[in-house]
Amino acid sequence: MFKIQGSESCCNSSEHVVTPVPGxxxxxxxxxxxxxxxxxxxxxxxxxxxxxxxxxxxxxxxxxxxxxxxxxxxxxxxxxxxxxxxxxxxxxxxxxxxxxxxxxxxxxxxxxxxxxxxxxxxxxxxxxxxxxxxxxxxxxxxxxxxxxxxxxxxxxxxxxxxxxxxxxxxxxxxxxxxxxxxxxxxxxxxxxxxxxxxxxxxxxxxxxxxxxxxxxxxxxxxxTLNLLLYNFPSARNRRHWRWLLIIDHHYQRGPTNTNGNSVMILLQISSFSAHMLLSVDYIIVGSGPGGIIAADRISQAGKSVLLLERGGPSTGETGGTYQANWTKGTNLTKFDVPGLFESMFTDANDFWWCKDITVFAGCLVGGGTSVNGALYWLPSDNDFALSAGWPSQWTNHQQYTSMLKARLPPTDAPSTDGKRYLEQVSTVVANMLIPQGYRNVTINDSPNAKDHVYGYAAYDFIGGQRGGPVASYLRTAKARKNFQLQMYTNVLNVVRNGSQITGVKTNDTSVKDGFFPLNPNGRVILSGGTFGSARLLFRSGIGPTDMINLVKNDPVAGPNLPPSSQWINLPVGYNAYNPSINMVFTHPTVDSYNNWATVFTDPPAADAAQYLKNRSGIMAQASPRLNFWSALGGSDGTTRWLQGTARPGAASITTTLPYNMRRSNLHYNRISVVGIKSRGRIGINAALNGVPLVNPWLNDAGDKSALIQGLKNIISTVPQVSGLQLIMPDNTMTMEQYVAAYDPSTMNSNHWVGSNIIGTSAGQAVVDVNTKVFGTNNLFVVDASIIPTLPYGNPHGHIMSVAEQAAAKILALAGGP
Missing domain, CATH: 2.60.40.1210 (Cellobiose dehydrogenase, cytochrome domain)
Incomplete structure (x- = not known):
């Protein structure tokens, strides 16, 4: 809270519990x-x-x-x-x-x-x-x-x-x-x-x-002590729930005041939602897209579900209160307004980012889907193909993708008036792509078309506000009495006896040892993300020995490990995957919206008023405006695909060439290559923070040559578009020099996958075809970490389709509650 330098604020996800203290x-x-x-x-x-x-x-x-x-x-x-x-x-x-x-x-x-x-x-x-x-x-x-x-x-x-x-x-x-x-x-x-x-x-x-x-x-x-409580479950549900109510025996007898008179403790049952679910069928760790969708589908099947989130609320309907001054008086938080996306990376009060992971990761309800640009591409058939690393049991994804689409339809016109705003960049980029043989499509109408196509960016916004799993799957889960979401609860490790998981240990000292138990035959699902779930496995004695030994040497986490004879050696952290690179152009027709620099603190008054009136206008859409794909050859004969995202302006720009920022004539492309061979490794350091150990960026020669060729292809038609200028890389660098000099730390597209890869063999994978961790009876992983390779589009929609299919497979698996 009090500081002399730096940008960290006093708000961040942490431990929040009530326990007896001396006196x-x-x-x-x-x-x-x-x-x-x-x-x-x-x-x-x-x-x-x-x-x-x-x-x-x-x-x-x-x-x-x-x-x-x-x-x-x-x-x-x-x-x-x-x-x-x-x-x-x-x-x-x-x-x-x-x-x-x-x-x-x-x-x-x-x-x-x-x-x-x-x-x-x-x-x-x-x-x-x-x-x-x-x-x-x-x-x-x-x-x-x-x-x-x-x-x-x-x-x-x-x-x-x-x-x-x-x-x-x-x-x-x-x-x-x-x-x-x-x-x-x-x-x-x-x-x-x-x-x-x-x-x-x-x-x-x-x-x-x-x-x-x-x-x-x-x-x-x-x-007098007033105890306020509601939502006590009905008798028919009590098999799912156990409640904890502790009153110190001293107060049951009645304490004395300074005059020696007895003081009565009066318990008044009134109306406050403060209940605790102690023993359940399923404990799900992490309220990102995987955790929310799994929780909704499993509670829908009648199982009792406790969803634990280490962070706090996000959107207004989750209890979030972090607002821009111009949204005061509404229920709109920073996370509700699509146009505030770029400000996620520039706000000094960035409590939503996990502080113990060295790359961007969302620690709040909704996880990354509450802070990202919400680009939403329905997965293609190739995204679940054998060639993409998926087991044959997963290739028939269409029924699950259809379930996702029915619950959360994508839109490429999120403003409630049906209009698109700041679309100059779409026109400019289209004029650059059309001479290269690209064609315009509605991308989610043709998910399998990913070669020389472009189209308007699609989102999972609803009614001009952030939608995603929070405004759909979580909403229905919360209406059920067999579902409980508990925030500010940091799961430290799963508790296991050999292959059997008995519950999870948390920072919640309001329960004995912070332990949340499972019902008989209950199950734990990790949905903490590519870094979070991998770290939980390390802290539970599952993964490579070098990572578990770091946990063992930690004075707090070490004693929670099972004995070394019960450690499970799996390739947790390997196969990490996440590449991207940026280019910046200028064009006199493009309004960069001042690089989105003031959208949170001081947006144009007319735009703010329009959004508040009916959720329309520039603020109803995140910064991306157009996406495009093309197939690339490679020096090794392997086909790779280039994916591009164009937007007017961005949160940060680095270039040596001058451009007129006041006239706002900037636009920006982010380029990713999928289907590549480069892989890295993630893990933890001595402080048990999640870190990349081996960068996954362009460590394969064929990947690098394909990227360079793809970038050259994009800029080949720049001279055909009047007024268009490439300023990053500038005119002093070749594309080879640009890629070679690109800072690896900025290649992070925040689309990490693969650390707990799915497969059929424990030697090659971390989870089996049912997403169960090899060597365990009842521990599962449902999040981006099980995805073997990046899909063609941003993985946002792909993860949700994966979660739909994973929940169905887990429920169908014998031996559960």
Whole structure:
């Protein structure tokens, strides 16, 4: 939260749990903030204890007003082990333009500071709040506790505020193991926090009566605990669900206040969705496209499903709240508006990217489908062919692709008015391709046509908003009582006894050892993505020995490994696949939309207004405008295919040639080659972060020559298009020099596949034809990592078709629940 340099914000997916801490008794309900009572002062808080550092953050508000202004204050507490030199939080979940509060111990006292920042630098001291330290605050040899009243703390300057009536707010916490520079001075400088995260907090339910609040605010103790709960399953479903309700025995007897009088604990069953599913038929890890579709189809079959997501919400319907200022007052988040796609890569508050994977990976509900450009190509027959590495049992994909298309129809005109916007780039690129023999097609009407064709970009947007599996499959799954989505739950490893998986271990310390068990014959499905699922296998003793030994040497993860006699040696991490390269052109007719630089903070007013009115216009479409394909020969006789994406502008440009950015006359192509032989390896480092170990880019001579030829083909007709100029590569480089000098780190198209490849042999593959991990009885993988080669189009649609087929195969497999 507090920092001096860099661009990281205080918001990121992390661990958010409620557990008993010294001097506390916790009432545990879920991963979100839950009610608990501080046994020293009798105050009923709502809060969490973050699993990584053991710090409790609690808050309670005065009663909501029936009319007029809502409360502007609350009572809070922080209880922290002394290893935490300072901790802090942002009730709005953001570092920038938000009230920030931090505290630390000094000579037996608590020092606190209020700060405010307008950019990612050390926040300034902010004098608006009035904070009073309450009597039960103290420092001892193991912990320090700060209990305080915070007045004028729900609103702050520049119109910032929290909604104290909200039931889906996402505050942020941060902690540091590095002391502030001058502990006696609240205005001290300090270095960036060493960890941070955020969590769900139902502000609207964390209110008590005026009598209770005023008593506590004046330093009094004792009171009533309100437990709010709903959606208790009916008797006919109880075989699927087990509920956890823990009340410390001290409170069942009744604690005493400072006057020695007994305090009654009153449990009031009311209306808050805070339930926990403990033992289920299926645990699915990761809410990307594979996990969501598998969860929907399996719960549709009547099985109980727990879907665990390490990150938080995305779109408004999932509880997301991260909005552009121009969308305030709507339910539209950054992830809902298609035109904000390019800003995913330029926003300093990029909490949606996984911070422990060194390439782009989405850690939030929807995974990559909530942050990508949503290009949506229905797979071709060749995408599932034997020649593409698929087992024969998978070649008949049409019925599953048809199921996908029925649930989620593609569109190449996403604006609700049926018009296409910023289409100048489509005309220019088409004029370059037509002389080369390309023809115009509606691409998803002819999925098998992938040679010398071009067409308008197609998406899975719905009604001018981001659609994808979140707005389709997840929506129907959430309506079922046998389905539960739990966010902010980081699965660390599967728990297994030899070949049998018994459940998963998580960061959720609100359950014993963070363990979520399976029902008899239950199954676990990993859907954490190409990097995430591979790492989970390593941490579960499955994969190459060098990777498992890195886990073994980790002081936290190592003890969770099964004995080495139960390790399963599979080629996890190999066969990684992901190539692309960029070219930049200019043309006087093309509007680059200022390279999308201000679409989040300050888009053209007319465009923003048009979108808000009826979900039409430029903001109803992501930046890609046209796609094209052609077959390429190779020096080795192998056919490869070039796929291109053209868009007006892009998030970043590198060129030595001048171009008129003010006149916005730029357009950009991304070129990928599929059907190639180059492969790499991914894995983990000593910190257990997901990393590429061997880059998969152009390590085959035939691949490289095919790419160079394909690029030369594209630019061969540039002179035939009046006003068209190639500026990257510029006129000082040959295409061979350009490819040779291309930075490998920028060849990442974010389309990683293949780390847990499907096949018929454990020596050559990680999962079998039913997506079950070789050597296990009940562990499966359903995500991009099982795909043997990249499909012809962006893999977005291909992954979803794979998930449809995988779910059917898993359900049909004998021995399940």
């Amino acid at each position: 506390h008794s916790a009432l545990v309900l879920s991963q979100a903030a839950a009610p608990y009572v501080d046994s020293e002062n009798g105050i009923s808080f709502w809060g969490i204890t973050d699993a990584a550092h053991g710090v409790t953050y609690g808050h309670v508000f005065p009663p909501l007003a029936t009319s007029g202004a809502q409360p502007t204050e609350y009572i809070g507490e922080i209880v922290a082990p002394v290893a935490n030199k300072w901790v802090g939080f942002s009730m709005s979940g953001s570092m920038i333009s938000s009230l920030l509060i931090a505290a630390w111990p000094n000579n037996g006292n608590i020092v606190f500071t209020t700060r405010y920042a307008t950019s990612n630098v050390l926040p300034d001291v902010y004098t608006g709040p009035v904070i009073t330290t309450l009597p039960s605050s103290h420092v001892n040899s193991t912990h320090w506790k700060w209990v305080y009243r915070c007045q004028n703390c729900t609103t702050w300057k520049n119109g910032g505020s929290i909604d104290v009536n909200s039931t889906s707010s996402v505050p942020a916490w941060c902690a540091s193991t590095i002391a502030v520079d001058n502990p006696a001075n609240p205005a001290t400088t300090m270095v960036q926090h060493t960890d941070f995260g955020f969590y769900f907090f139902p502000f609207g339910t964390a209110h008590v009566s005026a009598a209770l609040y005023n008593n506590w605010a004046a330093g009094g103790t004792g009171g």
